[in-house]
Amino acid sequence: MQVTETLAEGLKRELKVVIPASELASRLDTYLEDLKGKVQIKGFRPGKVPAAHLKRLYGRQATAELLNEMITETTRSAVQERNEKPALQPEIDLADDDAEAILTGGADIAFTMSYDILPEFEIIDFKTISIERPVVEIDDSEIDEQIAQIANNNKPFETKDGAAEDGDRVLMSYLGKLDGEPFEGGADENGQLVIGSKQFIPGFEEQLVGLKAGDEKTIEVSFPEDYPAKHLAGKPVTFDIVVKEVQSAGEVTIDDEFAKGLGLDSLDKLKEIVRGQIESQYGAMTRQKIKRQLLDKLDEHYQFDLPERLVASEFDGVWRQVEADMQNAGKSFEDEGSSEEETRAEYRKIAERRVRLGLVLSEVGDQNEIKVSDEEVQRALYDRVRQFPGQEKEVFEFYKSNPTALASLQAPIYEEKVVDYILELATVTDKTVSKEELMAEDEEEGASS
Structure with a gap:
């Protein structure tokens, strides 16, 4: 040779x-x-x-x-x-x-x-990185607010005589039509709707006010311009309504008996669970924020040549998603106040950032022998399978027989473990912030994934 x-x-x-x-x-x-x-x-x-x-x-x-x-x-x-x-x-x-x-x-x-070839670069001393961890102090009033919402969603309803009013629940059948023809997903023989819940198309609920059991009515509404189903977005439609029953909401007393009705021992136990849920929600947002800070700091530090084909591959994946999103939304680049060339340049930078940070995190993981166990991959696979009820067997077999797909489950686990390793070495200080500050979204969440 x-x-x-x-x-x-x-x-x-x-x-x-x-x-x-x-x-x-x-x-x-x-x-x-x-x-x-x-x-x-x-x-x-x-x-x-x-x-x-x-x-x-x-x-x-x-x-x-x-x-x-x-x-x-x-x-x-x-x-x-x-x-x-x-x-x-x-x-x-x-x-x-x-x-x-x-x-x-x-x-x-x-x-x-x-x-x-992969570029060579030196790994910095992560102790030099300073991170502010945003923390929200959970007030008792927020817990009470969440429990009040739970109580509102669990109000008892009883049949009433007379016309439907705001806050009543209407049991009905309906048939939606576009240009006089029924459309897919627009029918239900046993629909129910609480007037004022804003769960249906704007203008639908208001037209139920005043109807009684046995009444029939044709409601005219228009789907929102940004409705996900493109063939319905912005289109005027009708719904043929038959009211089966009108129910009024009863009062709920938030006490131990209410908590027991939810399968819990006491109201204190309900408060404990709600607090845990809020902490989990805020914890996920806090994690997202400090990870973004870390990746931003790594991106500032590392500047090296990137493998062109690796960047091209990453960009192609990003760009396909951009084009799909634009097509689904029925929008053009001009609608977004840009041009295709400018947008491509913007997402090219995002692809370069992802590749650069991916290489850094991979090198950190390699040098420190960070591994993803088979058990961790299995848990991720089962979590993924549960997202497809009724198709569990097919999804499981797909991942088991497709190494690339299985690797796609392993990659985010590996990245999170490397991020955890770096954060343990970095200087992390807590900073109390408001709920609004924590929940505010960054322009580009994530980076390497």
Whole structure:
């Protein structure tokens, strides 16, 4: 095997590789000799099939398989001997004309392999990083507010005589029509709606006021312009309503008996659970904020050349999502006050940031032997499966048989563990903030993922 470097520019590498035809021929002879004792061909005793006959029958297919194996082995070996780490699998350029000559044994195996290597950089002392952890102090009034909402959602309803009013619950059947024709998802034989809950299309609930059990009415409304179903967004529709029952809401006393009705021992236990839920919600937002701070600081510190193909791959994934979102929203770049060129440049920077931070976090994980256990991946897989009720078996089999998909579950776990490692070394100080400050969204949450 002869390897000649033809390009070494920045992170880009290109090698010309030549493998003598005799090596491929030797492997083919060995392959056919092994095949002779296994294959059964009519007219020949086992192990007595002439090599020339085997070559006529299986030679071309076997040569193609051996050629792929040799290219893969040689590519791996060439990179290892150079002590380089490719950012992605090297691209192989083997001309079609050359491939035909190689398969017929008339030429050496000559191909070009091109790849980007991973950049080298020093890991900083994470003790020099200072992070402010935003913390919200939970007031008892906030817990009481949440419990009041729970009580409101669990009000008892009783049948009433007379017309529906604000706060009443209406049990009904309805059939939605677009241009006089029923549309998918617009019908329900046992619908129910609390007037004033704002759960239906704007203008729908208000037209239920005054209706009584047995009343029929056709309601005219328009879907919002930003409605997710594009074929309905902004469109005027009608709903044929038949009122089955009108119910009025009863009063709820928030006490131990109310808590027991929810399956809890006492009101104090309910308050404890609600506090825990609020703490969990704020904790998730706090985690998001300090992770963003950390990634911002790492992004400020690290500036190095990036593997172009890795950035291109990341950008392609980001851009496909941008285009899909724009199409689903029925908007153009001009509607967003920009142009496609400006938007592409913006998301190119986001892709570069993600690649750069991904390389930094990966290097930190490698140097400190941070691993994701099989148990952690299994938990992530089961969590993912539970998101598809009724399709659990199919989803499970998909991930189990697809290494790339399974790796997509492992990657975020690995990233979080590396972030935890860095935060343990960094200087983290608490800062009390308001609920509004904590919940305010950054322009670009996340970074490397």
